[in-house]
Amino acid sequence: MPDLVPLIGEPLAIDLVNTRTAAGDLLATADDLRAWLRRQDGRIPEAPERAAALTDADLAAVRRLRAVTARLLHHARHGTAPDPADLEALHVFQRAAPAITELAWNGTALVAARRRTGSAGDRLVAALAEAAAGLLADPAVTRIRECAADDCVLLFLPAHPRRRWCSPTGCGNRVRVARHYRRHRPG
Numbered sequence: 001m002p003d004l005v006p007l008i009g010e011p012l013a014i015d016l017v018n019t020r021t022a023a024g025d026l027l028a029t030a031d032d033l034r035a036w037l038r039r040q041d042g043r044i045p046e047a048p049e050r051a052a053a054l055t056d057a058d059l060a061a062v063r064r065l066r067a068v069t070a071r072l073l074h075h076a077r078h079g080t081a082p083d084p085a086d087l088e089a090l091h092v093f094q095r096a097a098p099a100i101t102e103l104a105w106n107g108t109a110l111v112a113a114r115r116r117t118g119s120a121g122d123r124l125v126a127a128l129a130e131a132a133a134g135l136l137a138d139p140a141v142t143r144i145r146e147c148a149a150d151d152c153v154l155l156f157l158p159a160h161p162r163r164r165w166c167s168p169t170g171c172g173n174r175v176r177v178a179r180h181y182r183r184h185r186p187g
């Protein structure tokens with residue numbers, strides 16, 4: 001079985017979908033979600049600074065977004081038409097906290113910053129949904145692969161075409177060791 005440590009560092013939407021592994025759900029509790037956001041280490045500017053700001057309702061929204069993203073990714077990878085209800089669901093998540101270019105006077109000039117309005121949970125979900133929308137329309141989406149280990153469902157976007165495993169030290173190593181033992185089994 002793959003380890004129960006989330007795979008981090010793929011495009012954000014893939015990281016999110018990968019929290020649902022063959023061995024279990026890595027976003028089962030609000031604490032899991034907080035731990036996942038910490039592991040993202042600054043990649044999500046909308047991650048609330050105060051972890052307590054995230055509620056169980058926010059967790060439920062992130063999990064619903066994950067399910068929608070997984071279905072949309074499946075269709076995008078295989079070049080098949082998505083369910084319009086899933087597209088609309090994605091857009092609803094994006095609209096929960098739209099980003100605007102907010103201006104502030106710094107004494108000599110106006111400076112711009114992209115800011116989302118809404119609760120901490122809505123801002124997070126909207127940012128994750130926006131990342132999913134970006135990936136789904138990216139031509140690279142058809143290069144996303146599933147880990148070659150039989151019992152692993154994790155996805156990745158290979159930087160080079162020979163990559164076969166979600167993680168060379170995880171599944172790659174695990175499968176190599178299993179093969180070795182099969183070859184050297186007595187009888």
Ligand SMILES: [Zn+2]
Nearest residue numbers: 147152166171
């Ligand atoms: Zn794997």
